[in-house]
Amino acid sequence: MNLPNFLLRRTKVEQIQKGYKSDDESRNIFISLKFFMVFSQVLGLLPQENIRRNLEDMRFKWLSFKMLYTIALICSLAVAVFSCLIYWATNGCSIDDIAIAVSYGGSLASMILYLQLAKSWEKLMRSWHSIDLTMNTNYGYPEMLDRKIKLFMAMFIFLGILDYMLCAGNLYEHLTNQYGKNLTTQVYYNTSFPQLFAYVPYTYFTAIFCSIITVHSNLTWAFNDLFIIILSTALALRFQQISQRLNKERFKINPLSFWRSIREDYDRLASFCKELDSHISSIVLLSYFLNIFFLLIQLYHSLEPISLIVRKIYCIFSFGYLILKTSSVSLYAAWINDESKAPTNVLNSVDSSLYNVEIRRLLVQISFDKTALTGCKMFSVKRGIILSVASAIVTYELVLIQFSEANLYENTP
Secondary structure, three states: OOHHHHHHHHHHHHHHHOOOOOHHHHOOHHHHOHHHHHHHHHOOOOOEEOOOOOHHHOEEOOOOHHHHHHHHHHHHHHHHHHHHHHHHHHHOOOHHHHHHHHHHHHHHHHHHHHHHHHHHHHHHHHHHHHHHHHHHHHHOOOOOHHHHHHHHHHHHHHHHHHHHHHHHHHHHHHHHHHHHHHOOHHHHHHHHOHHHHOOOOOOHHHHHHHHHHHHHHHHHHHHHHHHHHHHHHHHHHHHHHHHHHHHHHOOOOOOHHHHHHHHHHHHHHHHHHHHHHHHHHHHHHHHHHHHHHHHHHHHHHHOOOOOOHHHHHHHHHHHHHHHHHHHHHHHHHHHHHHHHHOHHHHHHOOOOOOOOHHHHHHHHHHHHOOOOOEOOOOOEOOOOHHHHHHHHHHHHHHHHHHHHHHHHHHHOO
């Protein structure tokens, strides 16, 4: 026997005897989400304390620097939304003005929803952690979850920043074409944020303030989708592990205790899915509202004649970006429902001589239990929701076109 391999095997046996945990047994959702939590707090979302330590140390405190930072961002966004409303009341509004207000309002709503979630985030993570401790022994930790989370984060942050840069470049190209060499920073910001600079004088401080809340709104919007995708992926992979285990054991004669453990594991996940949905369903609803709204706005603008190059690039990219976000949220959130139904095929193919009460109970639960994320109970996120969203977009786009033609007819002398 090879001596190094023998020593390595002996070391592992000694570690098990002394109570050491394997890598899979020690991994959990809190560790996987650490980097994601750091990013969330850069945006002032989920202001928990001690997120880089253990789950036992994580706390939510009203009196903390992170909470002060969150409140400062909420107040800043409230000022932006309030200035939009005043501008509407005094100058009227266009579709672009509505889009700007919805962008700031969506970011403000996100801040408030995540602040509300932060108060129960510790309890939610403890519930998920207990599931990890139970399932890691028989299933191991979901493969590639950590890598998927980092990949999703890198992709959405990059696309969110690129979308903002193209939007800014689009405006700069338009103003350069209009003002030429007379274009100044003040003109740029006055055009970008007329709702604020109509009442506040232009200074470097106000310009920086406007830039910060705009970038923050873009990234918060992307964060909503990222948040749903990551949590959905983590939970769906757990349901997938049950299906994979059933497929491996489908031709074996297993005792009643095996089927009982499978049913109990499934019940834990199904119950936790309901708990998770009770906390994030409002975020799911907000995500769909923002994505559909800006898809309509982008489609509306795509009907206009476009001659400038950067604007063409921005329109194409932004439309593709919105389609990607909406479809990704729909597919990954629906993945939970897909995987929760997957064990049915294996359970229905069990030989009649091996059929027992635990299999029957599990089949009944899968058939009648609605395991899926929802948008405040108004809709369930299943695979067919993509077609529903597409039909809704077409319907509302036709309404927008008719509204635009009606305004054009009224303004024609």
